[in-house]
Amino acid sequence: MKHVAYILKHSLSLLLWSIAMLSGAQAWGQNNLAISGHVEDEFGDLPGVYLVEIDPNDRVIGGATTDMNGNFFLRAKSDRNRIRIQFMGYETQTLPIRTTKSWRITMQEKAQKLKEVEIKADRRQDIGLGSIPSREVSMAISHLEFGENIEGISSASAEDVLQGRIAGLDIVASSGAPGAGSQMRIRGTTTLSRNSNPLIVLNDIPFEGDVSSDFDFNNATDDQYADLLCVNVDDIQSIDVLKDASATALYGSKGSNGVIRITTKKGRRGAPTVKYSYKLTERFQPAGMKMLSGDDYTMLMKQAYFNRTLARNESYADYSRDEYNYNPSFSEFEQFNNNTDWVDAVTQHGWTHDHYLSVSGGGERATFLVSGGYLTQSGTVIGQDYKKLTTRMNLEYDISRRIKVTTEFQFTYSDNQKNLETYGTILGIAYKKIPNVGIYLQDAEGNDTETYYNIRSNSALAGSQKNLMNPVALAMMGQNREQNRRVLPTARVQYYIVNPSLDEKPFGLKYSAYINFDINNLNRHQFLPASVSNYNWDNEAVNNAQEYTTERLNIQTENKLTFESDFKNGHLLIANLAWQTASATQTAHTTKSYGHPGESLTNATTAAYLNYLVNGNSKSRSLAGLGNVHYSYKGKYILSGVLRVDGSTKFGAERRWGVFPGVSAKWIISEEKFMKPLEKYVSMLAIRPGWGVTGNQPGSDYSQYSVYSIDTYGYMGGTAVRPVNIPLTDLRWEKTRSYNLGLDISLFNNLINAKLDVYDKETTDLLWSNYAIASTSGFSALTFKNDGKLQNRGWELELSTDRLINKGKFSMDFNVNFGNNKNIIKEIDESIMNQYNDNAGAINNGVYLTRIQENNSYGSIYGFRYKGVYSFSYENFDKAESEGKSCPVARDADGAIMYDYEGKPKQMMYNYMGTKYKFQGGDAIYEDVNHDGSIDEYDVVYLGNSNPKLEGGFGTTLRYGNLSLTVFCNFRYGGKIVNYSRMSAENMYTDDNQCRTVNWRWRKEGDVTEVPRALYQQGYNWLGSDRYVEDGSFLRIKYVSLRYTAPKKWAQAIHAKALNAYLTANNLFCFTKYSGTDPEVAAQNFNASLPGVAYDTSRTPRSRDWTLGISATF
Secondary structure: OHHHHHHHHHHHHHHHHHHHHHHHHHHOOOOOEEEEEEEEEOOEEOOOOEEEEEOOOOEEEEEEEOOOOOEEEEEEOOOOOEEEEEOOOEOOEEEEOOOOOEEEEEOOEOOOOOOOOOOOOOOEEEOOOOEEEHHHOOOOEEEEEOOOOOOOOOOOOHHHHHOOOOOOEEEEEOOOOOOOOEEEEEOOOOOOOOOOOOEEEEOOEEOOOOOOOOOOOOOOOHHHHHHHHOOOHHHEEEEEEEOOHHHHHHHHHHOOOOEEEEEEOOOOOEEEEEEEEEEEEEEEOOOOOOEOOHHHHHHHHHHHHHOOOOOOOOOHHHHOOHHHHOOOOOOOHHHOOOOOOHHHHHEOOEEEEEEEEEEEEEOOOEEEEEEEEEEEEEOOEOOOEEEEEEEEEEEEEEOEOOEEEEEEEEEEEEEEEOOOOOOOOHHHHHHHOOOOOOOEEEOOOOOEEEEEOOOOOOOOOOHHHHOOOOHHHHHHHOEEEEEEEEEEEEEEEEEEEEOOOOOOOOEEEEEEEEEEEEEEEEEEEEEEOHHHOOOOOOOOOOOEEEEEEEEEEEEEEEEEEEEEEEOOOOEEEEEEEEEEEEEEEEEEEEEEEEOOOOOOOOOOOOOOEEEEEEEEEEEEEEEEEEEEEEEEEOOOEEEEEEEEEEEEOOOOHHHOEEEEEEEEEEEEHHHOHHHHHHOOOEEEEEEEEEEEEEEEOOOOOOOOOOOEEEEEEEEOOEEEEEEOOOOOOOOOOEEEEEEEEEEEEEEOOOOEEEEEEEEEEEEEOOEEEEEEOOHHHOOOEEEEEEOOEEEEEEEEEEEEEOOOEEEOOEEEEEEEEEEEEEEEEEEOOHHHHHHHOOOOOOOOEOOOEOOOOOOOOOOEEEEEOEEEEOOOOHHHHHHHHHHOOOOOEOEOOOOOEOEOOOOOEOEOEEEEOOEEEEOOOOOEEEOOOOOOOEEOHHHOEEEEEOOOOEEEEEEEEEEEOOEEEEEEEEEEEOOEEEOHHHHHHHOOOOOOOOEHHHHHEOOOOOOOOOEOOOOOOOOOOOEOEOOOEEEOOEEEEEEEEEEEEOOHHHHHHOOOOEEEEEEEEEEEEEEEOOOOOOOOOOEOOOOOOOOOOEEOOOOOOOOEEEEEEEEEEO
16 A cells, blocks of 8 residues: 555645645735736626736736626735736736736727628647647547537446447447446457457556556456546546557557547636536346246256166166155255246346536636546346446646646546356356255245255255355355555646747747556455355355455656647648656455355455465566657648657567557548539548558566576475576567558538548567477476467448538437458467367367467357257158158268168267267257268368457437437447357256257157257257357447436526436347347457357346436536
8 A cells, every 4th residue: 555655645745736836826925016906897897807917928926806896906926027907808908017006997898890701610639649620630530529429328437438439449348247347349359369458548648557467458357447447437528549550659569459548528717617417227137048947947857867878777766856856755845846036036126326526617827627426336136236436636727828737636446346256157157046946945834044045965966056056145145346446646747948829930849748647456355155055164165265456556757849830831730759658566465265264254364274375566667759740731731640669678678679650641632622613512522541550568577587486396305496487588579560541521511421441450470478388398388479460451431410400499410330340360370279279178068169260260169060950860760761851860962871881871970089979869960061970070160250240330319499319329240159158058968947948849759840859968969069159240229318408597596507307218129139138248358268259158238227317517
């Protein structure tokens, strides 16, 4: 906590200094000249007039404001200074102080000369190059203004608001649990062994987090990544998404996955404004799989036992289970005669309360905004509870025309009680739990007690079921609490060396700098009590606790010179030269223990058996020098360029520096003379070519050094210290080269706007972690290795309107966007493929092959082709032939039956690594690709990939008077999902409960069905195949929001300036062929069993909900 104390101490000093700056000027010279007076116009007194004292250099020294009677009083620092008097709608006056002590000032109204003029207003945009007109942006950048776009939407994070709104930005929620993160990809997956989430930039400051391999920006999970988006949604002014390398090269090695720039709201001059909003949301889960009742499940299990092929020493009596026979004499009869809907038992309606309060305002020299938000959210699965507190402050103070000081302070605290998922998700366990077992222990009369029931360890049921934890008990008693505290203070200074406003000379020179501290403390506490399982209290699996604490401190600085010129002859030039530094420090502490004597002693440090204790720390530093330039001639020929040089301590001395250039251009054709006849129709027609290079760093430090560790196994009987890695002094930067060609079109005075981009990205020198090498080297692996090429190609289209229909009180807007991306692994060394494609034992039930292959996409799925169910057994071959039904016999490529050496039809069999099984009637049919009569590794084929072919969103806003209705939808087309939940619920192989689909299973010879027979612990009816690979396409009505703005007189009745109310329905409908609960399934990371593959394991799905909200401005 020493870093916390340090930062809070200096942050408090920074804030106090800022406040002092706001009021200090008034205190200067309090013992000097006292001035009082009165300000009026021709009609009488003028309250609220600003009077400021300025010195000969135009620096603001002090000030005052007239009261309700037009009177003022101030103490001047020097009689050589001047007083400037300003008031909106009146001519500004500047008067010398001299020795005058009593003033009477008459303000003159500004002359209002009205004439018909044509005004071309253009929004300005700051994308890191400086503030430039939006029409001059030459890079592939999408902009989203918050405000009306998000008001009424209850969202705890920015990524949920962005989903479906930006072409080329694919966002998939990793879970519907409170506080869960999202998986974000800009123009596909750019790297394989690293995290592909984009860089987050908040108010021009990148979020640094790459401080260790345990927790860093590039290796963070989706939930950890969500912490980077810790800004309250209500504090966000706008978001820019930087897509191509000509834009992201500005951030060098940090921007290889794209960049999301967040700009927060700031204070505005004027009287203080107070805004309060409240949103109430009720959330519930969409319907999932329907599971078997107790009776149907019991019948299924008896049939599964009966279908077994018995060994010589077995009989069917060996598979008679008292748990399934409803025998009253069975000691556990009351526990096994229930009909429990476990999914219903673990789900609930969740509630969200979202409060937000902000105060903003400012005067002549200073503006401020202070905001705070408090959100509480209960999940749709029992045991989930989330609280989040956010505060933010922004102060801007103009010391003079040349000097401006800004301070920002943000504090975020989150407290997330998650489900403990060490042994699977709560929903996943609920789907598996047998239905005839009750939640609670029952007495002899069958009445529930207050004790959770767990199947006894001596039960005859298979271990996978009897040791399956009670999901209700696990959700309610298992502890997985994560608390996160984050402090972000920032100080900025801006000094105009030459010409603050370009009004004295045709150029200006500005110096700016910032220092940012980012401190994050994470505490995670986990405890698994014995009461949720049948294990003894001293078993390591239960009554175990874990405490995990990390503390991260990142410090970033930037010093920048900006040159800006407007030569009045059509030339505009903005150039920046900057130097950035970053340092990151992390400490981590993990403690694990078991055998806690009671469930009230849950801390890992209490008296128990300590079985894990690890402390670690990591440091990294980086430097960067960059220069960029933006040039415009006559507003139609634009050229932008950037050159960034990054230095990192994660490489050897010869590879420490990475160079990342980027260049883009824009030709606004519509400004040419030959387009004059079309100016009524074509407001904007421009092309935008761009090129750039970005990079990536290793995920851990010190790989260029020999790292030593204590060998606890000893050396020749004693403890020793030994090197654990081979130094990698020649490791190279992973680099991504990108080309982009864009087209901008606006029609009918910007009524219709379109943007089309086509791109090609290629990543080379891919970084592979833990590359296996020969043991003769003395080491098992290299920490990293460079090899391979990864390509992403695609196109994006954005279409929007500005008051497409605008008649009287009615208006309408429409927007739509599409994004297409194709990902291909172009090159990869055979040794790497052999390492990652080592699938020994993978040709088995419930398993898909892990495979990386050239010319296929990352996230590709490999398995068997499922062809249905054999109607007849091999013994009934003649009958099958006569009825034209299937039978397990081998056929050649022409469909002809294959015969063995005895002239008999060759029976199909599973044959892999010495295991052979002859298929029978009711077994699954798999395509024999090579027609050898065996199902084995040579029959594995490509089944598709999890990357969508097309993604995007569309929506419309209808307004009539004070009412507005917004409908927004998002969609994905293509992208395969491995429905593992369905695989578990349809295999009929174990004691787990099954879904109702299995009621259509094969039961007798000659049955024609798509569902195999029930077969307990035998057969190969659920090999990894396309039976469980489903199309993840969907069209979702993301939200429908109705907003009402109350008449002014209603607002004034409560002394408010504005009053709004809104009702929103979220995730109203989802149109999809996917059989799971929700087709929004995130792809697995590279180190998972199926890297890049969307793998549905029954995580908490996206909820359906409604929101009722109000907002008032005072």
